[in-house]
Amino acid sequence: MKATNLAEITFLSRSANEGFARSAAACFAAQLDPTLDELGDIKTAVSEAVTNAIVHGYPNELGRVLLRLRTLPEQVLEITVRDWGVGISDVKKAREPMYTTGGVERSGMGFTIMESFTDTMKVRSTPGKGTTVTMRKKIAQRASAR
Numbered sequence: 001m002k003a004t005n006l007a008e009i010t011f012l013s014r015s016a017n018e019g020f021a022r023s024a025a026a027c028f029a030a031q032l033d034p035t036l037d038e039l040g041d042i043k044t045a046v047s048e049a050v051t052n053a054i055v056h057g058y059p060n061e062l063g064r065v066l067l068r069l070r071t072l073p074e075q076v077l078e079i080t081v082r083d084w085g086v087g088i089s090d091v092k093k094a095r096e097p098m099y100t101t102g103g104v105e106r107s108g109m110g111f112t113i114m115e116s117f118t119d120t121m122k123v124r125s126t127p128g129k130g131t132t133v134t135m136r137k138k139i140a141q142r143a144s145a146r
């Protein structure tokens, strides 16, 4: 689908950048005039995807993470989070609620949260090559903007 706007940010997989990515996504999304609830959903989804890239994508090294934001026709926000890290061998399993390779510190709910806070979520991953998560969310047209 042809984007009506686009922004891309690349950052190092340091945990400090999770908040940066979340805020950047919220700032970009502001042009669609989201409600506070919608904005909260977007921030949470970005936060989960970026945390995964940082924690799981690059468990033993620092690597690059790409946040790509696009607006599509009909008030749709598309969020892509990509890493070039270890990848996921079984994406179907990884997407299941409560599946985690993160031990007791993790609850295995990240993908489930991303899925429930957006309209669509696609995960593409190749072991040894990296992971790309693409989410789309339609932002309701508000009466005041009509």
Ligand SMILES: Nc1ncnc2c1ncn2[C@@H]1O[C@H](COP(=O)(O)OP(=O)(O)OP(=O)(O)O)[C@@H](O)[C@H]1O
Pocket: 048, 052, 053, 054, 056, 057, 058, 083, 085, 086, 087, 088, 094, 095, 099, 100, 101, 102, 105, 106, 107, 108, 109, 110, 111, 112, 131
């Ligand atoms: N970018 C990624 N690179 C490599 N593996 C990933 C990536 N994202 C997710 N995974 C794998 O998928 C599993 C499930 O991810 P999910 O976000 O649902 O749960 P979690 O990160 O383990 O726990 P939580 O998000 O609740 O803290 C992870 O434990 C990890 O094995």
Ligand SMILES: [Mg+2]
Pocket: 048, 051, 052, 109, 110, 111
């Ligand atoms: Mg997670």
